[in-house]
Amino acid sequence: MPQITIDGQRIETSAGKTIIEAALDNGINIPHFCWHPGLSVSGNCRMCLVNTGFPRKATDGSFERDENGNSVIGWGPKLAIACATPVAEGMVIDTKGERTEHAQNAVMEFLLINHPLDCPICDEAGQCKLQEYGFLHSKGQSRYDEQKNQKDKRVELGPNVLFDGERCISCSRCIRFADEVAEQPVLTFVQRGDHVTIETFPGTTFDSPYSMNVIDICPVGALTSIDFRFTSRVWEMSFTDSICPGCSRGCNIKIGVRNNEILRLEPRTNMHVNQYWMCDDARLTQYKFVNENRVTSPMIRSGNSLTPTSWETAIAHVAKLLQKYKPSEIMIIGSACGTNEDNYVLGKFAHSTLKTHNIDFLRHLDNNFADNFLRTNDRAPNSHGVVEVGVKHESSSGVSMDSLIERIKQHAIKAIYVMGDDIAEKSEIAAALGSVECLIVHASNHNATTALAHVVLASTAYAELEGTFTTMNKRVQYLQPAVATVENERIAGLEMSRWDKFGASNDRWARGERRNCRQHWQIIQDIANQLGEDWHYSNSESVFKDIANHVGAFSGMSYDLLQEFQGLTLGKADSPDPKPMMYKSHRLKPN
Ligand code: SF4
Ligand code: SF4
Numbered sequence: 001m002p003q004i005t006i007d008g009q010r011i012e013t014s015a016g017k018t019i020i021e022a023a024l025d026n027g028i029n030i031p032h033f034c035w036h037p038g039l040s041v042s043g044n045c046r047m048c049l050v051n052t053g054f055p056r057k058a059t060d061g062s063f064e065r066d067e068n069g070n071s072v073i074g075w076g077p078k079l080a081i082a083c084a085t086p087v088a089e090g091m092v093i094d095t096k097g098e099r100t101e102h103a104q105n106a107v108m109e110f111l112l113i114n115h116p117l118d119c120p121i122c123d124e125a126g127q128c129k130l131q132e133y134g135f136l137h138s139k140g141q142s143r144y145d146e147q148k149n150q151k152d153k154r155v156e157l158g159p160n161v162l163f164d165g166e167r168c169i170s171c172s173r174c175i176r177f178a179d180e181v182a183e184q185p186v187l188t189f190v191q192r193g194d195h196v197t198i199e200t201f202p203g204t205t206f207d208s209p210y211s212m213n214v215i216d217i218c219p220v221g222a223l224t225s226i227d228f229r230f231t232s233r234v235w236e237m238s239f240t241d242s243i244c245p246g247c248s249r250g251c252n253i254k255i256g257v258r259n260n261e262i263l264r265l266e267p268r269t270n271m272h273v274n275q276y277w278m279c280d281d282a283r284l285t286q287y288k289f290v291n292e293n294r295v296t297s298p299m300i301r302s303g304n305s306l307t308p309t310s311w312e313t314a315i316a317h318v319a320k321l322l323q324k325y326k327p328s329e330i331m332i333i334g335s336a337c338g339t340n341e342d343n344y345v346l347g348k349f350a351h352s353t354l355k356t357h358n359i360d361f362l363r364h365l366d367n368n369f370a371d372n373f374l375r376t377n378d379r380a381p382n383s384h385g386v387v388e389v390g391v392k393h394e395s396s397s398g399v400s401m402d403s404l405i406e407r408i409k410q411h412a413i414k415a416i417y418v419m420g421d422d423i424a425e426k427s428e429i430a431a432a433l434g435s436v437e438c439l440i441v442h443a444s445n446h447n448a449t450t451a452l453a454h455v456v457l458a459s460t461a462y463a464e465l466e467g468t469f470t471t472m473n474k475r476v477q478y479l480q481p482a483v484a485t486v487e488n489e490r491i492a493g494l495e496m497s498r499w500d501k502f503g504a505s506n507d508r509w510a511r512g513e514r515r516n517c518r519q520h521w522q523i524i525q526d527i528a529n530q531l532g533e534d535w536h537y538s539n540s541e542s543v544f545k546d547i548a549n550h551v552g553a554f555s556g557m558s559y560d561l562l563q564e565f566q567g568l569t570l571g572k573a574d575s576p577d578p579k580p581m582m583y584k585s586h587r588l589k590p591n
């Protein structure tokens with residue numbers, strides 16, 4: 001185990017690590033552009049130059065000491081790049097001294113020679129690594145009076161990624177990502193010197209299902225999202241940690257919100273789940289449904305239309321409807337898109353309140369979506385958790401999703417209670433639902449099932465709730481609200497941008513809609529209490545505590561631990577995965 005010293009701090013590291021890795025392991029960030037922990041080393045930006053040396057030895061083999069008794073360091077004749085220089089026993093590294101600083105200033109001056117003054121109109125401004133280093137490691141002056149180079153702007157590298165040649169600092173991160181992670185090696189440098197730029201190979205396009213990750217890792221604004229471009233300045237948004245609901249992988253994400261609307265999703269590092277990446281499909285599809293086509297309050301059918309009503313009226317109405325049926329005539333349908341908390345309370349409602357064995361949930365399998373990287377064939381985020389907390393067809397006498405249509409046709413099932421899933425999306429189920437006497441549906445969006453429902457109970461989307469999902473690998477992960485509703489607005493810690501928080505009522509961006517929707521478990525608790533239960537869950541955390549106390553696999557888990565360890569594996573709360581040192585690219589964009 002080599003011992004090294006970085007900026008006076010003695011560090012024990014492992015042989016084979018580079019200086020930048022050893023520093024990162026110990027929480028020391030050495031400025032860098034081209035290095036990324038998820039990619040191979042290219043060593044071309046020179047931003048990570050550091051002064052290195054070794055304690056000097058006298059001719060008799062002893063270490064030389066200065067008048068204060070400190071080792072005399074024999075500094076190298078030139079600086080070394082920290083990303084490609086392996087550590088060695090006794091190495092002394094100076095990342096802040098005069099020599100290093102001079103090199104950093106010089107590299108920044110060099111990189112900025114041809115960089116356009118685009119910040120006022122650049123999507124990256126406010127989270128840009130080049131901007132940040134411009135403040136921290138540059139003199140802020142240029143000696144370059146000549147005309148700056150002009151290069152191609154707005155070049156489509158693929159369907160989702162736009163390239164601006166003038167802003168590119170030729171770090172090659174995008175090229176290495178396409179090659180090594182997306183495994184679609186279609187990007188390359190062309191030309192030489194200050195004319196160098198990025199192109200796709202003739203006849204190819206960068207359309208990998210993971211192409212948009214290059215937007216995040218590009219240290220400048222050279223790669224922008226065609227979907228997001230110019231939608232918002234970064235400082236106008238708030239960013240909240242969450243979990244992608246697009247499939248059972250459970251990629252960790254950040255949700256970007258302005259005016260109570262989601263404007264973009266981006267990956268959040270979790271080395272045990274998605275490393276630094278997420279898929280394009282999720283970025284493009286997993287936010288618009290939170291903003292659009294929402295059920296904004298409870299509704300009761302009268303004739304051909306659904307009429308908005310109060311929660312009190314809707315809850316009382318549902319309780320009355322359910323009392324009309326025998327337990328065996330009621331079917332309860334959980335949701336693999338709902339949280340563990342929601343499904344647990346639904347299971348309790350079915351088993352102990354309604355006393356029915358008819359409980360199951362719909363699977364969302366799509367083999368075309370799966371690949372050998374992150375995407376899985378289960379398009380729901382919580383199929384594993386649903387089963388674990390008790391929403392599963394077990395009893396031979398109970399009705400399952402497979403036998404539901406038959407049992408409806410036999411008039412054995414007369415009432416169906418659906419928690420959040422669009423079951424009528426399947427045409428054969430939709431056809432059968434027409435003959436059901438009572439269809440009660442929790443829904444966040446208008447859909448084929450709400451069109452047939454007798455009562456619609458407005459429910460939160462994943463971005464508006466607090467709870468947990470369990471991934472395909474049995475990892476329980478925590479998600480929290482990013483978008484405010486009438487109910488959750490008062491939750492402490494709900495991230496809001498300054499725009500949203502301090503906007504006056506006549507400001508353009510302070511009037512985002514707060515929907516009158518509730519979490520599934522809240523709705524179910526209110527109905528259960530109308531039916532004689534005495535449940536007192538005050539928040540999602542209290543439901544989760546109940547799960548941890550009653551469902552063995554969750555034993556020992558808590559929201560605090562789930563956040564601390566970025567998820568815990570079922571049955572292994574007492575032996576969490578190690579917490580790796582998190583890579584933070586730079587302060588303005590900490591992911
Ligand atoms: S486009 Fe961005 S990631 Fe690609 S080489 Fe240029 S600066 Fe680096
Ligand atoms: S792989 Fe699955 S969980 Fe990950 S971002 Fe894509 S859809 Fe979401």
Ligand code: FES
Nearest residue numbers: 032045046048083
């Ligand atoms: S980060 Fe080391 S040369 Fe670019």
